[in-house]
Every structure is written in C-alpha cells, then in structure tokens.
Amino acid sequence: MRHKNYEKYRKIIDAATKVFAKKGFYNAKVSEIAQEAGIADGTIYIYFKHKDDILISLFEEKMQEVLDNMKQQISLESDPLKKIEKFALVHLKLIQDNKDIAEIIQVELRQSSKFMKNYHNIKFFEYLDLIGHIIQEGKEKGLIREDILPGIAKRAFFGALDEMSRFWVLSKKPKYDIETASRQISGFFINGIKR
Amino acid sequence: MRHKNYEKYRKIIDAATKVFAKKGFYNAKVSEIAQEAGIADGTIYIYFKHKDDILISLFEEKMQEVLDNMKQQISLESDPLKKIEKFALVHLKLIQDNKDIAEIIQVELRQSSKFMKNYHNIKFFEYLDLIGHIIQEGKEKGLIREDILPGIAKRAFFGALDEMSRFWVLSKKPKYDIETASRQISGFFINGIKR
DNA sequence: TTCTAATATGAATAATGATTCATTTTTTAA
DNA sequence: TTAAAAAATGAATCATTATTCATATTAGAA
Incomplete structure (x- = not known):
C-alpha cells in the first residue's frame, strides 16, 4: 500500500490523527477523515483495508x-x-x-x-x-x-x-x-x- | 432510578461489567448485557437512560x-x-x-x-x-x-x-x-x- | 495526440444495533 | 378477590456509517 502514492497516504494519516484525537476512534467517521484530507470517502479504501487499518498504521x-x-x-x-x-x-x-x-x-x-x-x-x-x-x-x-x-x-x-x-x-x-x-x-x- | 428495584439494577451493572470488560464499551451490545443479566433488552431502559449511562453508573x-x-x-x-x-x-x-x-x-x-x-x-x-x-x-x-x-x-x-x-x-x-x-x-x- | 491503466469519486448498499412502545405479566392495595 | 399501577417483554423501528462499485478522471506510454 504505502508505496503507490506516499503523499496521499501521509495526508490520510495526518487527517486521521486529527480526527481520532478529537473524537476517539469509534466516534470518528471515515467520511470525516476523508473530508479532513480533502479526498473522497472511497479513496481511503485504496490506501487502507479498513478503519482499523488506519489506526494501526x-x-x-x-x-x-x-x-x-x-x-x-x-x-x-x-x-x-x-x-x-x-x-x-x-x-x-x-x-x-x-x-x-x-x-x-x-x-x-x-x-x-x-x-x-x-x-x-x-x-x-x-x-x-x-x-x-x-x-x-x-x-x-x-x-x-x-x-x-x-x-x-x-x-x-x-x-x-x-x-x-x-x-x-x-x-x-x-x-x-x-x-x-x-x-x-x-x-x-x-x-x-x-x- | 436506582431505588425502584436495586436488585435488578445491580444485576444489570454486574452483567455490564462482564460484557464491557470482555468486549470494550463500543463493541458491547446492549442485548448482550441483557442476555447476561437474564432480562429483556427493553428492561435495561427502565433502569438506565442509555448505554452511556450504564458505563457511568x-x-x-x-x-x-x-x-x-x-x-x-x-x-x-x-x-x-x-x-x-x-x-x-x-x-x-x-x-x-x-x-x-x-x-x-x-x-x-x-x-x-x-x-x-x-x-x-x-x-x-x-x-x-x-x-x-x-x-x-x-x-x-x-x-x-x-x-x-x-x-x-x-x-x-x-x-x-x-x-x-x-x-x-x-x-x-x-x-x-x-x-x-x-x-x-x-x-x-x-x-x-x-x- | 490517443489509448490504456491506474486512481479517484461519491452515491448506493447493506448490516448493525440502540432505542421505542404496544402488549403482557406481575405486584400492590383496597 | 379484583382492579389499577408498575414492571417487563421483545419485535419493530430507525438512524447511522463502513464499505463497495459502477463511473469518471487523470497520468503515462506509445
């Protein structure tokens, strides 16, 4: 995953950091992370298998x-x-x-x-x-x-x-x-x- | 709440303790707590306002x-x-x-x-x-x-x-x-x- | 420039599970 | 014993969101 487009991968990680920190994992919506990162919801699933995977990474x-x-x-x-x-x-x-x-x-x-x-x-x-x-x-x-x-x-x-x-x-x-x-x-x- | 029927209140608390400990708050289902306590799902809402309320209590x-x-x-x-x-x-x-x-x-x-x-x-x-x-x-x-x-x-x-x-x-x-x-x-x- | 493959999109899906509430059962007290 | 109130039930509702996927866009090669 992390090789295709490292920039976007980073952008998602950074967005997720903000959103998880503010709301906690369970209350954070994938769509919020997408929005914070300025991308579409579906794009996240090109870089991560699922929500858990974002947290672990x-x-x-x-x-x-x-x-x-x-x-x-x-x-x-x-x-x-x-x-x-x-x-x-x-x-x-x-x-x-x-x-x-x-x-x-x-x-x-x-x-x-x-x-x-x-x-x-x-x-x-x-x-x-x-x-x-x-x-x-x-x-x-x-x-x-x-x-x-x-x-x-x-x-x-x-x-x-x-x-x-x-x-x-x-x-x-x-x-x-x-x-x-x-x-x-x-x-x-x-x-x-x-x- | 906690006066009506303290026994059942306790039974729910005890069941919730087990279930929350095993699954964590978000992954615990209210129906599991009910089952563990041996009561109907709806009964829980007689003793607690909502799921959060169970955790706090x-x-x-x-x-x-x-x-x-x-x-x-x-x-x-x-x-x-x-x-x-x-x-x-x-x-x-x-x-x-x-x-x-x-x-x-x-x-x-x-x-x-x-x-x-x-x-x-x-x-x-x-x-x-x-x-x-x-x-x-x-x-x-x-x-x-x-x-x-x-x-x-x-x-x-x-x-x-x-x-x-x-x-x-x-x-x-x-x-x-x-x-x-x-x-x-x-x-x-x-x-x-x-x- | 044009074609193809890789990326990205976001609306639709589909599952999940908290909460409600009409109904039933139990308790209370007269 | 009986009627009213309280408590309990659990099936149905309803909102919520992760994930998918048909379609569109972009980038790269020829």
Missing part, C-alpha cells in the same frame, strides 16, 4: 517517529542516570508539542488491546525497552541498585510519565510546566533506584 | 467500592510511608482479584474523557487524592522532602501502579507476583521522595 508511524527521536536524544548522554532525566524531559516535551500524539497514545494504546487481540504492539514495547536498557546499563555500571527489576521499573517509570500526560491532555491549562514535572518525576525515580 | 459504583476498601485499609497504618506501601499492595491486589474492574479502569477511564467531555470523574479524583493526602501528611511530619509536589507525585505513583496493572490485564501469565511488584514500586517511590 497511524499508531506505528507515530511511534516510529517518537522512537527515533527519543533514541537520538538519549544517545547524546552517556551517564545512564542522565539518560533517564533526558527521557522524561523528551517524553513530556513531545506530549506538550503534539497533543494529538498524546491523545492517540492515551486512548488508542488501550483500545487496541481490546479490539484487536492479535495486534501486538511491537513499537510500544520497543519504546518501553529503551527505558529497560538504560536501567540495565545503570545496574552494570553500579549506579543502580542490584535488586531493581528492570521489567517493573521501566513500566513504573513509563506509567508515571504517561499519567502525567493524561492529565495534561485533559486539562486546558497545564498546572505544572514541563521542566518542573519532568524534574520531579525523573528526580524521585532516580533517587528511588540509585545505589 | 457502573464506573461510579466500582470506584466507590474501591475507594471505601482503600480508605479502610490505609487507615490501619499510621506511618505515611507505610500507608504508601499499603496503597500499592491493595491496589495491585484489587486488580489481580478483579480483572474486570481493572479492564474497566484501563479502557473506560480513558474513553470517558473522550466521549463525555462533560462527565467529570469525581470518584477517580478522590482516589488520586488519597495518595495526595498521604504525601501531604508525610511532608508535615517531616518524613518526605519539602520539594516534592503532591500534585505531581500522586499522579506519578498512580501511573506507575496503573501501568503495571495494564500489563497484567494484557498478559495471560503474570510475570511478577503482586508482592514483588508492589514492593518494588512502593520501594523506589518511597526512596525517591523520603527525606
């Missing part, structure tokens, strides 16, 4: 961007504890600069587990594993306590950031600025796990 | 239970740091013993923000505030650092627990047992915020 595209960006930013730091700080900051910045992505992650990440039992969200696991690897590295360098389980810690840290962004997405006026929130969260996470 | 009922249970359990501890440990343990236990509730919280808590912009989820905020109050108390007693912001910390802590339960709900075989997970999470949270 969109999610993977977005996650890939996020992933690439995060990897790049993290690679600039060498100290694992600094990497964790950076992760928090970059994640929350991303959410702030791109609420659509945040909403999609928030709602659709949960949806997908329900309406597509078989769709395994590889990209998301990769994202989680970025954190897992940092923690592993920290343990190896003796910076992080031996008893910390990366499988739990990575989820806890992601969950903390994710809940914070859920809050932002919902409230009109963010109560805390990115730097404060990110400093607090990575702050007590790091204090909590360091040797 | 159900959510509030469940949250009330969770809230009462948690308050009770926490009150048994006097040390704020112990209360935090207890919170994690009770939360995760609840999830394990009652996956239906977990799934509803996971998916519908997010949904609701989308499909009912006006529905403000008071019960959920109350739950979050339990954590907030504990942290406040800990600060007052000089057990928790002065610079910790309860508004951020409570969300981070809840988020950590919630992401952990998401993982459980999704995976067939839980990889970590409740005690380990809860000890880890409350462990590094407490280490992270204590003075």
Whole structure:
C-alpha cells in the first residue's frame, strides 16, 4: 500500500490523527477523515483495508517517529542516570508539542488491546525497552541498585510519565510546566533506584 | 432510578461489567448485557437512560467500592510511608482479584474523557487524592522532602501502579507476583521522595 | 495526440444495533 | 378477590456509517 502514492497516504494519516484525537476512534467517521484530507470517502479504501487499518498504521508511524527521536536524544548522554532525566524531559516535551500524539497514545494504546487481540504492539514495547536498557546499563555500571527489576521499573517509570500526560491532555491549562514535572518525576525515580 | 428495584439494577451493572470488560464499551451490545443479566433488552431502559449511562453508573459504583476498601485499609497504618506501601499492595491486589474492574479502569477511564467531555470523574479524583493526602501528611511530619509536589507525585505513583496493572490485564501469565511488584514500586517511590 | 491503466469519486448498499412502545405479566392495595 | 399501577417483554423501528462499485478522471506510454 504505502508505496503507490506516499503523499496521499501521509495526508490520510495526518487527517486521521486529527480526527481520532478529537473524537476517539469509534466516534470518528471515515467520511470525516476523508473530508479532513480533502479526498473522497472511497479513496481511503485504496490506501487502507479498513478503519482499523488506519489506526494501526497511524499508531506505528507515530511511534516510529517518537522512537527515533527519543533514541537520538538519549544517545547524546552517556551517564545512564542522565539518560533517564533526558527521557522524561523528551517524553513530556513531545506530549506538550503534539497533543494529538498524546491523545492517540492515551486512548488508542488501550483500545487496541481490546479490539484487536492479535495486534501486538511491537513499537510500544520497543519504546518501553529503551527505558529497560538504560536501567540495565545503570545496574552494570553500579549506579543502580542490584535488586531493581528492570521489567517493573521501566513500566513504573513509563506509567508515571504517561499519567502525567493524561492529565495534561485533559486539562486546558497545564498546572505544572514541563521542566518542573519532568524534574520531579525523573528526580524521585532516580533517587528511588540509585545505589 | 436506582431505588425502584436495586436488585435488578445491580444485576444489570454486574452483567455490564462482564460484557464491557470482555468486549470494550463500543463493541458491547446492549442485548448482550441483557442476555447476561437474564432480562429483556427493553428492561435495561427502565433502569438506565442509555448505554452511556450504564458505563457511568457502573464506573461510579466500582470506584466507590474501591475507594471505601482503600480508605479502610490505609487507615490501619499510621506511618505515611507505610500507608504508601499499603496503597500499592491493595491496589495491585484489587486488580489481580478483579480483572474486570481493572479492564474497566484501563479502557473506560480513558474513553470517558473522550466521549463525555462533560462527565467529570469525581470518584477517580478522590482516589488520586488519597495518595495526595498521604504525601501531604508525610511532608508535615517531616518524613518526605519539602520539594516534592503532591500534585505531581500522586499522579506519578498512580501511573506507575496503573501501568503495571495494564500489563497484567494484557498478559495471560503474570510475570511478577503482586508482592514483588508492589514492593518494588512502593520501594523506589518511597526512596525517591523520603527525606 | 490517443489509448490504456491506474486512481479517484461519491452515491448506493447493506448490516448493525440502540432505542421505542404496544402488549403482557406481575405486584400492590383496597 | 379484583382492579389499577408498575414492571417487563421483545419485535419493530430507525438512524447511522463502513464499505463497495459502477463511473469518471487523470497520468503515462506509445
């Protein structure tokens, strides 16, 4: 699919991002996406098999961007504890600069587990594993306590950031600025796990 | 509504819990809920205004239970740091013993923000505030650092627990047992915020 | 330029499932 | 015991929308 006419494929993805973010997957009409993209309803079915397929593709595209960006930013730091700080900051910045992505992650990440039992969200696991690897590295360098389980810690840290962004997405006026929130969260996470 | 015949009201709520948990709100048919409850489709509309109303009522009922249970359990501890440990343990236990509730919280808590912009989820905020109050108390007693912001910390802590339960709900075989997970999470949270 | 294949269109289809309501059953109280 | 009210039933309605497809447009090759 994605080769024929990449421009139009992108246009549909972008339109769908907006519409899904505003209405949620189930309340978004395919015709709205078409309208937002400035094309006919039927055209969508040349690029995507069905509505679900739009969501999955969109999610993977977005996650890939996020992933690439995060990897790049993290690679600039060498100290694992600094990497964790950076992760928090970059994640929350991303959410702030791109609420659509945040909403999609928030709602659709949960949806997908329900309406597509078989769709395994590889990209998301990769994202989680970025954190897992940092923690592993920290343990190896003796910076992080031996008893910390990366499988739990990575989820806890992601969950903390994710809940914070859920809050932002919902409230009109963010109560805390990115730097404060990110400093607090990575702050007590790091204090909590360091040797 | 909820006075006429509380038994049947409960029966519908219970049926809906099962069906929503299995299929998710949008894929759950009202007729399935009726069937599960052993009543006619139309009967549901005697007790609830519409499908959304079932979800909202159900959510509030469940949250009330969770809230009462948690308050009770926490009150048994006097040390704020112990209360935090207890919170994690009770939360995760609840999830394990009652996956239906977990799934509803996971998916519908997010949904609701989308499909009912006006529905403000008071019960959920109350739950979050339990954590907030504990942290406040800990600060007052000089057990928790002065610079910790309860508004951020409570969300981070809840988020950590919630992401952990998401993982459980999704995976067939839980990889970590409740005690380990809860000890880890409350462990590094407490280490992270204590003075 | 002209023909063909690839794309795009959007009106029509067709399935779905929430909600209603005329009818039946059950409960209440006189 | 009986009549009125309340509760329950489930078949019929009715709106909603994803998807299809016959037709039209565009692009590319010859």
